[in-house]
Amino acid sequence: MESNWKAVCQLADIPRLGSRIVKRAGDDDIALFRTETDAVFALTDRCPHKGGPLSQGIVVGEAVVCPLHGWQIGFADGKACAPDEGCTGKHPVWVEEGVIWLAVG
Template sequence: MNWIDIGTIDDIPERGARLVKTPVGCVAVFRTSGDEVFAASNSCPHKGGPLSEGIVHGNKVTCPLHNWVFSLETGEAQGADEGRIATYPIRIEDGRLLLDASALAAKDAA
């Protein structure tokens, strides 16, 4: 894995997200109320809604356009909706967020 430093956990609001531009594309980075972090595509497969502007609840995000809900762990749509968003390995090390750039290069980033 090729880890790149994208900032600190404090750069992401609790129960919120930020869009992060990386050398290999843009991703949405989400922070839960329990300080877990997840990285995923920023684009909802339904109508392309910006997921970084969605509502984070538990380990899920709701698209701000049409209320589709996605698991931040698996990327799968929840409930009656069908679809999936790409997810990317991310970790916290000494308060810094590290994103796996090799995984981004292997998938289409939003």
Template structure:
């Protein structure tokens, strides 16, 4: 059974923007909100050079990395071709106005990721 952790309210995430969720271990998680109020969560690291995806531009169901403009799918965490690579995605749910992330994933997913040089 999934244990959900409340991380913010929906209106704490800017429309077509992101909010960072700091974890005790590992890189933060970026929680994104698109223009249709859909919410997604990815590790806050581009698979290319580790750029902070939370600082990227959200459009549709994608985010553009602020370092090298790679397009990353918000639902999968994968780069759009011809670029290659994926960043981990996290389960997210919204109930009423509260945004939740899977607590087990927050504790375990990519906590030992090695940072690349930007």
């Protein structure tokens, strides 16, 4: 499947240690996360444990803690941190001149 890049928001639109949701019709939403060092990551907004909204979780380093049961999901690969097991989707994202771009399609 071919990917196209879409500008979804400004880096300044996401507070440090915060998130923003990108809605997708007919599919799970994508959560964009901004770390304390301004790195940006995109994960499917669904915890692999019980489907909790990761966008409502707490950003800790380069992971998010699910608000439902405390699972930590790594931004680098979307995998649950041990001892938990499971994975959510990771989506290509990059920042250029303060604009966040997301691969879609």
